Amino acid sequence: MQNQGLLKELIQSLCCLPGVGPKSAQRMAFHLLQRNRDGGMQLSKMLARAVNEIGHCRECRTLTETELCEVCANPLRDAETLCVVESPADVWVIDQATTFKGKYFVLHGRLSPLDGIGPDQLGFELLEQRMATGQIKELILATNSTVEGQATAHFIGEVAGKFNIRATRIAHGVPMGGELEFIDSGTLAHAFNGRREF
Amino acid sequence: MQNQGLLKELIQSLCCLPGVGPKSAQRMAFHLLQRNRDGGMQLSKMLARAVNEIGHCRECRTLTETELCEVCANPLRDAETLCVVESPADVWVIDQATTFKGKYFVLHGRLSPLDGIGPDQLGFELLEQRMATGQIKELILATNSTVEGQATAHFIGEVAGKFNIRATRIAHGVPMGGELEFIDSGTLAHAFNGRREF
Structure with missing residues (x-):
């Protein structure tokens, strides 16, 4: 197709999302423009706010829009x-x-x-x-x-x-519910060496 | 987790994209905020512009930001x-x-x-x-x-x-490269009824 201008630019921008290739981006763009323009506008606003306002917690470095994150600011946490x-x-x-x-x-x-x-x-x-x-x-x-x-x-x-x-x-070994048959050998060897009293 | 405010709102907004559930939305939000804030900002701007500016072509009703889409405006098209x-x-x-x-x-x-x-x-x-x-x-x-x-x-x-x-x-039948074994019966019946001189 010739230069579809804005629509093409939107599709390219959507490709910056992880796991989104040109095909999914195209589907997303058409979906937003045809069926959910309000959602698209809301997403636009939230993205701008998040990118501008979310920084790192002063104490634990996690992502937060406040100086201290909820966990660090909570006096009940140990x-x-x-x-x-x-x-x-x-x-x-x-x-x-x-x-x-x-x-x-x-x-x-x-x-x-x-x-x-x-x-x-x-x-x-x-x-x-x-x-x-x-x-x-x-x-x-x-x-x-x-x-x-x-x-x-x-x-x-x-x-x-x-x-x-x-x-x-933290402990490493066979995942809960995991069947030994399908566990990789590295994990299985680790689980054997790290066995504990039952 | 407690109310993570802005981050949670961003994740909810990302869920409006087709094929994106809470898990993918979370991954997208973290990816944008940790590794690609420029991309996130660009996406925010493109979304706002697209939602505001893209309308329907006066002649063919396709999505376009101009009054006539590229195809309708092209005098070389038949x-x-x-x-x-x-x-x-x-x-x-x-x-x-x-x-x-x-x-x-x-x-x-x-x-x-x-x-x-x-x-x-x-x-x-x-x-x-x-x-x-x-x-x-x-x-x-x-x-x-x-x-x-x-x-x-x-x-x-x-x-x-x-x-x-x-x-x-447009013609309907067996897709090019398709193996008969894996074609649904409706398509195959249609392809038989619609057979043409070889």
Whole structure:
């Protein structure tokens, strides 16, 4: 088709969403323009507000539009337990799935020297400051179980040791409901080595 | 999680996109805020512009931000052949896939009496006006091959007959590259009945 101007630009812009290719973007654009213009306008406004107003929490670095996020600002949350995660999405899933009532610290990434991501890029200075206050009794390392996530957990665990803070790592093994037949060998080997008293 | 304010509102707004549920919306929101704020801002602007500026072409009713769409405004397109489609997306796919160089007419739907969609809702008045000019020699009925699409094509074909305009229907049958084993019986029966000299 010739230059369809605005419609084509909208489709290109929609491609910036993760998991959205040209075909889905086209479908989204037509859907919004033909059936849900109000929704499209609302989305436009929310995107602009979110991009402009959402920053990082002063204490835990998660995404929030206020200076302190809800968790950090909540005096009922246990300040003695700090859960270290890679991304703000991890804070959400942990808070939704578990009964954890401590606080969080978001690294916004993982140690990856090849990509130029060292401790400075992950807010380690802020994390060390919090450890130095002596308030934290346990540091739960909930980084991903990728090689880099493990390395990051290891590194933070060593720093915690210097401050005499107990560092724990979330358990890895066979997922609940998982059938052994379909588990990858790395996970299965890990589950065997990490077996516990029944 | 407690009320995450703006972030949660953004996620809800993203759910208005077709094929996007709460999980994908969450992933999109985090992606935009963490990795592509420029893209998010650009998308916000394009959405607002598209919703405000894109309307319908005066002649063919397709989506366009100008009074006449590119196809209708193009004097090189053959005004004697008119292709009738259900949606603006169909205009795109036909223009991309075929060598059709005529003009289009977009119904924005199909006849569906149960949903209260009759000829008036599909711009039949405008279509009849164009047929009445005597300029159109062939009307290609390219509505979908659903029951309602077929009924719509049949209805328009009868009107075209009154104006002595030749009405043709796009061919239906086994898709190119399709294996007979996997074709539904309705299509196969249609392909048999519609067999042509080889």
